[in-house]
Amino acid sequence: MSNWEAVTSASMESWLNPRLGQGIQEVDDSFFEKFGSILKQASQKAALEESTPLAPLKEVEEQDGEQKVEQDSKSILRDSDSGNETLLDTDSEPEEHDKVDRYVEAVGWNVDELYLEVLYEILHNVGGCDVGCEVGQLAMLSYIQEAFKIANDKHTELLTQAEAKEPPELMLNVEVVEAKDLVPKDPNGLSDPFVTIYLMSNPSHRPMPGSVQEDSLVLEVWDFDPAETVKEKMTKIFEVKGVKGLRKLMKEIAITASTGKHDNELIGTSNIPLKTIPAGGMNMWYSLSKKSKLRRQGVVKVRLNFSSEKNSQVAAQEHRHLLRIILLHELENSKVAPYWWCGNYSAAAEAILTQHVAQSGLSATDNCLAQWAVYCAVTTDHPLSFALFNTLLDKLTKPLQSGLINEEDVKLFWDGARKLLPTCYSHIRKLRKKTAGDKTVMKTLREVLKILFKLSVLDAPESLDLFPVNLYGWLRDDKEKLTIHMVLEQAVIQGASDWFVHILDNNECKDNTEDTRLQHLIRVIQLVRSDLQRAVEYYDRVFVEVMGFPYSKALYGLYESKLASLVESEVVDVCKSLKRLRYSEGSTTTLAGGINGETGLGASSVGSEPLTMGTTLFELYLTLQRFLTLGQGLNETDWQSYAISKFHAWFFGGVAQWLDIAAYKALTRIEKAVDLDTLAPVDTNVKYSSSGVDTLAIFYQIKIFWQQLAWPDVEGCYTFVAKIIDDICRCCVFYSDKMASRVDNVGLVSNVYEERFEVTTDWCVAINNIDYVRQSLTPFVQELGMEEIIQKMCEARSPVEAQRCKETLQNVIANAIDTVRNKIVDLLEIMVRKMMPSITRFLMEGAELLHQDCSSMDRVMRYLEANLDTLYQHLNNENFSRTLEIVWEQLGEVLYELIQANLEKRRPPSFFSNLHECVKIMIRSFRQDNKDTYSSETLKRVEYLLKLHGLCDSYVRVALLPEDSFANVQKPKTQTHNKNLFPLYDEIFQIPLTPEQRRLTDGLIHLVVKDKDMFSVSNTFVGEAYLHFSEVPDTPAPISNGEAIKALETRQGDRQARDFIKKQRAKFPSTKQFFSLG
CATH class of the missing domain: 1.10.1040 (N-(1-d-carboxylethyl)-l-norvaline Dehydrogenase; domain 2)
Structure with a gap:
């Protein structure tokens, strides 16, 4: 639509920004901006803040919103807890x-x-x-x-x-673990090794002497040589590896054949000084050597430790x-x-x-078990590092799972675990007292969860009560055996519940006004959101990686239920308390259009109840909306089960009330916008003025408000969109009425000689404004998402219902557009009607004095040209064409009335002929869109009348009907009477008929009057008349025998009578029957 769509969303914003604070906003204290662009900016800012990673050093007292003394805050962080102190400290503070x-x-x-x-x-x-x-x-x-x-x-x-x-009496425990890289001693390239161990001072087994510092442990690795005969050794010939192996086999065969001996062969030895063995024992690889060999003969791994024979x-x-x-x-x-x-x-x-x-x-396991038992007991009074317990669990898990630990020691292990677990769960519950994001805190949390995971994979004795009530006062009694995972979930939920109480206790509502209560709820949601964000950013990944536990999802499940119970009643009460709009009776203010047709609202009674509505309620709505979006991300499959997922229903009354107020304030602002409008285009590239943009700005702000709501319920969505569309359509009609009233008295010019109307740019801008607002309706409805809503209605209900809803909305829009378009036509007709008196006067003068060197026709042409040029310069093509049509239609009516009035005055044909010439000149001068013809039916009728009552070249043709019955009958025609509006034809036609033709009961005589045109293919039809055969006198006897003829024949002295008789006798047929037309 060229420049009519110049104001898009971006350009609308650029137009609105400089106008904020000007008079148009003052009429309603920027009502629409507060709920539209300003609320959107605030919401976007809040969303940005919520999506920004939180500062890692956010302490508890900062979240409370109170400035506390540093020492007090440290004391609170260290000693206090949120919620019930008695219950919450039972898992970390042992009884006396x-x-x-x-x-x-x-x-x-x-x-x-x-x-x-x-x-x-x-x-x-x-x-x-x-x-x-x-x-x-x-x-x-x-x-x-x-x-x-x-x-x-x-x-x-x-x-x-x-x-x-x-x-x-000490013992040295030696465990030979493995060896590698041994030098092969058998012909097949391998060895059959075994180890001998002894003390260098005495190779026999006995308790070690008191002084062993100078003694050494000797390890000898031998190759076993079995007792085999020569025949048996010969069978190994195919297992020999290489020349060297063959040489060894030949040597063994030779020795066995000569001596019969089969001595084991030494591979290598290693000496271990006892003083190098630490008290805690050691695992070590030792090299094997041999006196006759320089290179290493292999390595052997040995585990060594001291012990004594003690219980x-x-x-x-x-x-x-x-x-x-x-x-x-x-x-x-x-x-x-x-x-x-x-x-x-x-x-x-x-x-x-x-x-x-x-x-x-x-043993190492005994030592680890002892450490576990002691550390678990001590950590309740003086917390130890959780990494210490993880290290011990890594060493104890395998022996426990493989059953290498006796029953008493297993009980000892689980007794320690029972003492340790309260500290672990306490750390999780009080996680918010830690510095979120701190590396130490994150490491500690990971260690705690690892402890829980490692304990969860172990099988605890059935008789063991791992979670005694006296240590877990905060646990729910579900009458079922608790597992570590179940208690972890309850610890997380309890910690969140305590934190929620902590938030409420430290953020009390200072007064009882609605706005303050709503601000308090927003503050609580923001603090809860901050806790969830910390969970998502810092803790959730650790919980999922280690325990497979959705930490953030569990927190959200608790928070959303508590927020729902806290917020719902408050919001519902606030929405109920909103004052409804009331209108006084007898007002003339109406809003045309809409679903229910024209509706008289009356004047609002705003004296005692100002139409003010704070944005806090919808700030709370948007805060809850973002909170629900977070929940949808955390629980994509089951978020609809959340109580808060239906939060929009709590605000239904508030949204309905806002739309009512917005409808009234829109009318008020439109009226003010029209008053302030100077009717000057807002830009050189467009043809509309400020009030049109101001009206669209209202629609734009309402659209922003609606888009922010993002109402999820399709039925409620349809209800609100239908109302918005209805109200917008009403506003368009209202605006067109106000704009028409604005220019009603514009354009009147008077002087001492005359008073006339001249088209001004104000009229053009007013028409353009109305058309601009009209053209905005359809794209506005599309931007409201009507098609998407109908599609959802089709999915939720039925296609028939959805189609019915769609047709209802389309009818509302179509009616509004038609109404506004008719307003434009009405305005154009009013404008043209104001021009008609001057045109009529000029035409009268032209008809009287056209050929007497008079300037009247020039004056009417100049008048029309000046006005039409103004319209052409400032209207768009569509409206200008529409104006020309109205001009010709109105001109036709004026001319018709002028003709009728002058016919009654018996004006001469020259008057109508001059008037016809004037019309022809006007038509040639103002032909629209290069058309050769004009479309005004009235003007065509006028031209026909002018031709009829002006100079006419007429003749009459006679025909008999029906044609098929008189096919062979001639159709006589009179002589043409040129340039005569009152011709006297005075002609008689005799048409011979057969008896059958004469007796036709439905026979008609058809008389057609036409205007002969020299340059036209077809002559112009003027009129016609029908005469039934029954109405024609039947004269069977010759007229010559009539009484009238006889009377005239007797008047021999009357010359005129003789001439008449002579002419008549020449026409009389001798025998045929004929009709008399005279």
């Missing part, structure tokens, strides 16, 4: 009697015996090249005395007892007690932060523990 019991267990009645045993082991260290060598004996004694908190006297006494004891159960119990005492001492002295200690002992402590493990004969 538990603490006492653990202290008694650590330093109980057998402390002297344990202390004596440790002193004895320190005095008789085993192994070397480890921490025991680096830490002196005195340092170890001093450390153990301090750890056990033993007085000096008691220490001296027990040390003396330890020195008096016999040295321990393993007693030794494990002693080690757990010792480990607990030393751990508590280490924690007390190091002042390490919670969750930070990861198993790093001081050198003295490490040496003592290593010696105890070595001299007690504890």
Whole structure:
């Protein structure tokens, strides 16, 4: 539509921005902008903020929205929890009697015996090249005395007892694991190796002597040579590998044949000094050598450790007690932060523990199990690093799964797990007190989840209550056996529930106004959204990777139900409290069009209830919309089960009320826009003015508002879109009425000689404005998404219903467009009608004085040309063509009335002839769109009348009907009377008929009057008349015998009578019957 569609969405925004704050917005305090572009910008800003990764150092007190003293905030982060303090701390704060019991267990009645045993082991260290060598004996004694908190006297006494004891009988445990790269000794290129082990000082097996530092362990790897006969050896000839193998086989055959011996052959030896074996044992590859050979003969892997013949159960119990005492001492002295200690002992402590493990004969699994039991017990009072427990679980999982651990130790393991799990779940519940995104926090969370996962794959004893009620007061009692995964889910949900309570407690609504309550709800949703965003950005991936648990989805499920219960009632109450629009009776204000036809709304009673409506309600709507979008991403398949998925229904009344208010305010703004309009084009490239753009700006803002709502329910969507379309159509009709009224008195010019109407640019711009608004309707409806709504209606309901709805909306739009188009036509007719008095006056003068050197025709032509030129310059082609049609139609009516009036005055034919010439000149001068003819039926009728009452070359043709019955009968024609409007034909025709033709009951005489045209193929039809045969006098006797003829014949002295009789007798036939036409 060329420049009529110049204002698109982008150009509309560029037009609106400079006008914000001008008079047009002041009429309703920028009502539409607040709910349209301004609300959209705020929503986009909020969405951008929500999608921006959160700052990793967002602390709890910042989220509360309160400025707190730094010390208080630290105290809250460290000591407090959200929600119920009693229940929430039961999993991390042990009861007082538990603490006492653990202290008694650590330093109980057998402390002297344990202390004596440790002193004895320190005095008789085993192994070397480890921490025991680096830490002196005195340092170890001093450390153990301090750890056990033993007085000096008691220490001296027990040390003396330890020195008096016999040295321990130690054993060296040797495990030959594997060997590789052995030198082949058999003809086939392989060997049959076996190993012999002995001490260099004495190869016999016995307890090791007290001093073993200078002794060495000897490993010999031999090739076994079985006792075979020469015949048996000969059978291996095909297994020989290479020349060297063949030489070896020949040598073996020769030795066997000569001596019969079959000695094993040494592959290589390795000497291991005992002082190089650490107390904690070791795994080592050792090279094999041989005196006669320079190169290495292979390598062998050996696992070595010391032990003593001590009861393993007693030794494990002693080690757990010792480990607990030393751990508590280490924690007390190091002042390490919670969750930070990861198993790093001081050198003295490490040496003592290593010696105890070595001299007690504890295996690596026994040592790990003891550490697990002690660490799990201690971590409830002083949290240790979760990575420490993961490391132990890695070492214990395989022995537990393979059944290598006895039943008592399995129970010990799960007792430790039961003590550890509350701390793990507490960390998950209180995750929000940590710094989101911090590397340490993320690492700790991963370690916690790994612990839970590794424990979940192990089979706990059926009799074990892994989740006692006294430690898990926050667990729901579902009367079923809980698993680690189930408790994890409840911990996550409980933590989120506590955080939700925390948010409400720290963000109370300050006053009870509707706007404040809605702002409070928005704030709560934003804080909940922030927590969910942290979950998505930082935690969700860890939970899914480690536990396969959808952390963010679980949080969302809780939050959405709580928000739904919190927000729904509030929104419904606010929507119900909105004041409805009321209109007073007797007003003339009507809105034409619409689904229900013309509707009189009356004047709104706004004195006591101003039509104000804050944007907060819809800010809350958009906040919930974005919150639901987040849920749709987290739960793509089942999000419709969420209570909040139907949140839009809570706002139904609010949206309906807004549309009512918007309809009224649109009318008010349109009226103001028309008043402020200067009727000057807004740009040199367009032909419409500011009020047209202002009216479209209203529609544009309503469209933005509707698009932001993105109403999901198809039925509600249709209801609102139908109302929007209905209201917009009403506004278009209202605007066209106001614009027509605006220019009603424009264009009147008067002077001392005359008063006439002249077409101005104001009229053209007004028409263009109305047409511009009309043309915007169809694209506006498309942008509202009507087609998509109908398609959804078809899917949700039935095609028949959808089609009916579509037709209803289309009828509304079509009616509005037709109404506005008719308004344009009415306006054009009014404009042309105002021109007609001057045109009529000029035409009268032209008809009177056309050929007397008068300028009247020039004046009418100049008048028409000036007005039509203005219209041509400022109207679009369609409206200009429409104007010309109206001009000719109106001109035809004026001429028709002029002709009728002058016929009554018995004007001469020259008057009508002059008038006809004037019309011809006008038609030639203002031919539209290069057409050779004009379409006005009235003007055609006028021209016909002018021809009829002007100079005419007429004649009459006579015919008999029906034609098939009178096919052979001639059709006589009169003479043509040139340039005569009142011809006297005075002609008689005699038409011979057969008796059958004369007796026809339906016979007619057809008289046709035509105007002869010299240059036309066909003459112009003027008129016709029909006469029935029954109406023609029947004269069977010759006229010559009539009374009239006889009377005239007797008047011999009357010359005129004689001449008449003479002429008549010459015409009379002798015998044929004829009709008299005279």
